[in-house]
Amino acid sequence: MDGMRGARRSSTAAGAGIPAVNGATDVSTVEVAFDVNGVGCALRLDSRVTLLDALRDHLGLTGAKKGCDQGACGACTVLVDGRRVVSCLMLAAQCEGRRVTTIEGLSDNGAPHPMQAAFARHDAFQCGYCTPGQIMSAVSLLAEGRAGSDEDICEYMSGNLCRCGAYPNIRAAIRDVAASEDA
C-alpha cells in the first residue's frame, strides 16, 4: 500500500458538505484528488472515508456495492491504476493522483463492455448485487491473463462471492469473452 501518498491532511470542525451539528472539533479531514472514469475529482473528506464510500456517498457512483465492508466479499471491486482492489479496504486518502475505474466507467460511449454483454447473455447473476464487482474482477482477470482455463477462472474469481449461486454462469460468461478475445 502506498499509504497517504500526496494526500493533504487538515483538522477542522467539519469537511465540506458535512453539516456541522455538534460543533465538535475532533474530525480530521483530508483533501484528495483522483481520476474516476476519466474525470478528475477533488474531495475534502472525513479521513475515515473509504474509497468505496467516497464513490458511493460523495460522488454518486453507487455501482460498486458494499457487501461486507471487510474485504471479504468482492462486491466493491473497482480498478485502481488498472488493478482490481476491494475499495472498502482502501481509504479514499490513498487514492491521490490515481486512476479509478468503476462499473459505470466500463461501457464505451453507451455500448456495453463485452463482459457486461456476456454476463447478461449467460444469466451470470440473479439479484445483481455482486454483479458490478464480479464484472470488474472478470475484466481484470482477462487483463491478468488468468482466464485461460476453468481452474484459473475458479481460483481467481473466488474472491467475489455470489450468494445467489451464479458461479457456473459467471464462468461461462468469462470463458465466452476470453474465447472471443483469443479469436
Add this chain to the structure above:
Amino acid sequence: MTAAGSRVIIGAGLDRVDAPLKVTGGAQYPNDFDYPGMVHAALVRSTVAVGRILAIDAAEARAAAGVLAVITFENAMRLSRGPMTLLGPSPPAPLQNDRILHYGQHIAVVVAATAEQARHAASLVRVRYEDVEALLDIDDPAAPVVENPWRLDTERGDVAAGFAAADVVIDNTYTTPDNTNNPLGLMATVAIWHGDALTVHDSTQWPHNVRTSLATIFNVPESGIRVLAPYVGGAFGAGLRVWPHVILAVLAAREVQRPVKLVLTRPEMFTSVGHRPESVQRLKLGATRAGDLVAVQHEAVSTVAMDDDDYEPVSQCSAVSYACPNTRTRDRQVRLNIPCPGSMRGPAEGQGNFALESAIDELAHELAMDPLELRLRNFAAEHPVSGLPWSSNALRECYTRGAERFGWSRRGPEPGSMRDGHRLVGYGLAGVSYPGYQVPCQARASLNRDGSAFVRSAATDIGTGTYTVMTQLAAELLGLDTGRVRFDLGDSDMPYSPQAGGSGLTGALGNAVHVACRRLVREFLDLVADDAASPLRGARLDEVEVSDGRIHRAGAVGRGESYVDILARHGLEELGADGRSTPPLPEELGMAIAGAFGAKFVEVRIDPDLGLLRVARVVSVIDGGRILNEKTATSQIIGGTVGGIGQALFEDTVTDSGTGRIANATFGDYLVPVNADVPDMEVVFVGEPDRATPVGTKGVGEIGLVGMAAAIANAVHHATGRRVRSLPITIDQLML
C-alpha cells in the same frame, strides 16, 4: 382466448429484462438511495444474551461530532407491536423496555451527519447489564419447550404396529446447525417522513407487509406510507419480516425530522434478520425385506427465540414424501436466548429432507437395495395425507431421467468401491417433494394509446426473475412482443402482492397477471361490443385470439383490429383492468395441490489422506410444472444447489456457549461456497403444466437447495462407508 405464437415467448430463454441495469451498476438497491439532508444511523447492540440493562450512558456519544440523536429505551417513543401476518406474529418492537432477550439485540440507535460519525458515536455508548445466565443450548432442560407449535403434527395408521411388523428398522438421529441467510446485499432502510406520511426504501421481500406493519407500529394511516424495493440484494428469507432495524430507521427519521439511512453491517446481519434454526431430528423407518415402507416416524426439535416465533415444521416432509400406511411426524421448539430464527431458502424442508433422505439411503444400504429402486418402489402416487390425486407429479421421471443423465447405472453398490486414481468416488441421490404454496395476489394491466402495455404489482424480484417472467407472461396473454411490455414491481402503491417466498410468488402473481390481462382484453371487447366499425363487434372472450398487438377472431387473423385503433376510435388514452388470484383449493378441485418435485444426483471426490471433499458433478431433475423461462428457472435451480452445497459442507453459525455471541459473524469466518467450490452442473426440467391453476407453474425458488445435503452425505457414504449424520460435513469427519 388463446395467444398465437406463445411458444416463442413462454419457455424461451429470454435474457433478464433487468439485465442492462444490473450489469451497468444502474439498478438501485435500498442503500443506493440518497436524499438532500439525509443523515445516517448506526446501531448499538447488546453484548449479553439475557438480563436487564442496569445503566446506559450515552453522554459521550451525544457529545461526539456530528451526532443528532441517541435513542435508547429511556427516550424512545412508545411503539405498538407489529400485526399478525400471513407468516405469523411480528417481531417485538425495539427499545420498549430494559429487557435483553438475545446477544446482538438493538439497544440504541445513533443518528449523525455521516455514517462514519454515527458508527464512531455508537462505539461510545456505555452499557451496564445485570448478570444472568442465558439459555443457549438446545439440550438445556431449563429451556421452555413448545409442543406441536403449528398444529401440523401428523399421525396416520398405526405406527407401533408398523414397526412391529417391519423386517428392518432404521433409527438414527441427525443434526443440522444454525445457518445464516447472508444475502450479499447488506440490508438497508432509508426512511423519510413528510408529516404523518412516510416513504421507505427497504430490503424487503414484501413491501405491503412493511407498509401494514409500520402503519400499526407508528399508528399512522397506511395510505400515507409508500414502501419501495425495486431491487433487493438477495434475501433468501431474511426480508420476509419487518425486523427491528427497519423500525429503528423509521423511528430515527421521525426523531430527527430528516431522511435517515440505516445499513446493517455484516456482523449485524447475523443477529438482526433471522437464520435457519438448528435441528435435532430422530428418524425411524420400518420396511419389509422387499423394500416396502411400513412405518415412518420423524421427530424434530428446533430452536426459537424467547419472545418471538418462527414457522419451521421440520418433520412435515416425512408425512408427504412416500407412500407409507403408518406415519407419525412431530415438531417441537425449544426457546432460547437467541436472535429469532426465520425462513432461510427451503425453510424446514432443508433440514427435514436431510434426515429423511439420509435415512432412506441407510435403509437401502441395510436392504442391499439400489437407493434409486427403493425410492421408486415407495413413490406416493397419491397425496399420502389427503389421499387425493396430485395436480401434477413427475417425481418418477425426475428419478429415471436423472439416473440416465447422471450415469447412475455405473454406480458400484459397495461403499468405497469406486476410485479415480487416488481419490475415492461416491455417487449419491436424494428425492424432494416440495410443498405447494399459494396465497392471494393482485395485479393491474393497462394498454397505452401507442399499443404498449404496463403491468404491475407490488411484488419483489430478489433475483428470482419476476420482472422477466411476468413480462413474458403478459406479452403472451396480450399478444405483444416482450419489448412492448413493461412489468414493474417493488412499490407498495401498486396492487397488493404477497411475499416473494415459499416458492409461491410466481404462481400467485402469474395467475393474477393472467386474470388482469384476460380482463383487459375483455374490456376491449366490451368497448367494441356495439361498434359497427369493428370486425370484433359482439365477439366474446373465448372467441378471440391475440397476436401482434391485435385482437382477432379465433382462426381468422384478418378479422380483427389493433389495440391502438380501438383506443383511438374511442378517444381513450389507455385502458386498464385488475386481476386477482386466489389459491386453488384441493377440496374444490378434487386434487392435492402439488409443489415442485425433484431428484438430485451428486458425485463427490474425496482424498482419503486429507479428507478433502469436492463436489464434482450435480444433475438436478426438476418437475416445476410449466417453466416460463428456462434460462432464469435453470439459474434458480443452480443457485439453490449452490446454497445446498453450502448447507452440506460449509455453513455453520457458531454461538459462543457462554455469552451467546456469534463467534464467526463475518464472511471471513462463516464460510459460503465460492466459485472454486462449485462445479458446472446440469439442470433438466420434466413434467407438465400443473393442473391446479390456469398458468400451470410450480415454484422453483427453493427446491434447488433441498436434497443437496442428503445427496452429498449419501455420496460420502458411498465413497467412504462413513455415514455423516451431522451437518456440515467437515474434514474432521472424513479423516479415514
